[in-house]
Amino acid sequence: MSYKVIVKDKYDITPLIETISMRDSLDQIACQASIRVAVPSGSGLPSLAPGMDIRISGIPFGDKSFHPLLHPGVIWEIESTNSGTKRLNMTVYDRMIYLEKSEDEYLLPKDQTASQRIRKYAKDWNITLGTIPETKSKLGKAVYRAQTIFSMIFADLKETAKSDGPMFHPRMTSRGLELFELGSNSNVIQLDRLIDMTQMRTLEGAVTKIRVLAASESSDGKEVPSKALAVEEKGTKELGTLQKLMTDDQIKTADAAKKYAKNYLTGIQQTFTVTAPDINTIRAGDAVMVSGMKLIVMTASHDLGNPGTMTLELATADYVRRRYYLE
Structure with missing residues (x-):
């Protein structure tokens, strides 16, 4: 076998596995695995249940020893069928799933970095941290009401990228929660x-012209047109005008708006x-x-x-x- 699956740090269910697949995506915080297990009569397999610890290890390309692929993990869902042989279809996540499913609220001051904020979330939620590089970009004040911890983390990382900083993605590893700079x-x-x-x-999704608008303001209770901080275009002659209007409370100056606009232009x-x-x-x-x-x-x-x-x-x-x- 080129992989091993261990439950509760003591039950090796690898010989019973028929199929195993894993999925990792930038639009989700937790790595997911789907495992199908055949449980023949007399296998001695203990009763498996959601909430149990599980780890998946594999031999990396060009290596000879096992390394963690999904660890620490948790069994999230089990569906059992029986048509002669009992089978279990299990959905497994790494433990970042708890940050995707749990809500909280935070009022965070300006001038913090995403790194500082993730350390605070980790401290409050008793999460072990691995490598957390300094994201450097100072963020604006944040008011997070009744939303998931993941949505807060990702909002901080998006604001970092919007201010011309690097792109980071959170990962759960055997060392703990880490921030990984893309690429x-x-x-x-x-x-x-x-x-x-x-x-x-x-x-589809192309933008050849963009207008970055200042936050809307009213005068004497009357609505007034939004002020354009920057207007940029590229490729309108070849591809036609595909315009996008953007408003971001964090963008205050024309220079910042111009940088922001150029990041959006794409053919x-x-x-x-x-x-x-x-x-x-x-x-x-x-x-x-x-x-x-x-x-x-x-x-x-x-x-x-x-x-x-x-x-x-x-x-x-x-x-x-x-x-x-x-x-």
Whole structure:
């Protein structure tokens, strides 16, 4: 076996597993696994239940020893069927799922960084932290009412990216909750053994003209037109006018608005979907090389096995910034 699945740190259920797949995406905080287990009569498998600890380990590409792929994890859902042989279909998440499902409220002062805020959330929620790099960008005052901890973390990271800072994504690892700068992986894997590659090019989502508006103000109770802080365009002659209006309370100056606008301008949208032999350590946010292009993984789906396969959704860093961090 090229992987192992251990429940409650003592039950090895690997020999009973029929299929196992994992999914990691930039639009979700927790890595997810789907596991199908066959439980023959007399297997001695203890009763499994949601809430139990679980870990998934695998042998990375080019290595010989097991490393954590999803750890610490929790069994979230179990569906059982019995048509001669009992089978369990389990949904498993890493423990970041609790931050995606739990709500709180925070009133946070201005001039904090996203790093400082994530340390506060972790302290309040008793979360172990791993590597938390300094995100540097000072954020505005935040009033978070009855929303998930994940939505707060991501709002802080989006504001960091909007102010021309790097893009970060939270990850749960065996060391604890970490912040990973997109594309910063030291080993950028060249994907040259592709089973299939699909390229999508579309004008859907393209922006060739953008107006950044100041926050609306009324005068003597009367509505007045919004003031444009910046107007930028690119590609209107070739592709037509596709205009977007943007308002952001954090943008106060024309220079800041101009920078913000240029980040949004984009012509034909291009993404790639590749299927290849599995490299089980590739996660959402990693950079990979495909046909000489350095691309960011938006979604990584792994069907574990010998050798197993993976499907990656890829795009340029600029596309990722617009899609996930500027909206």
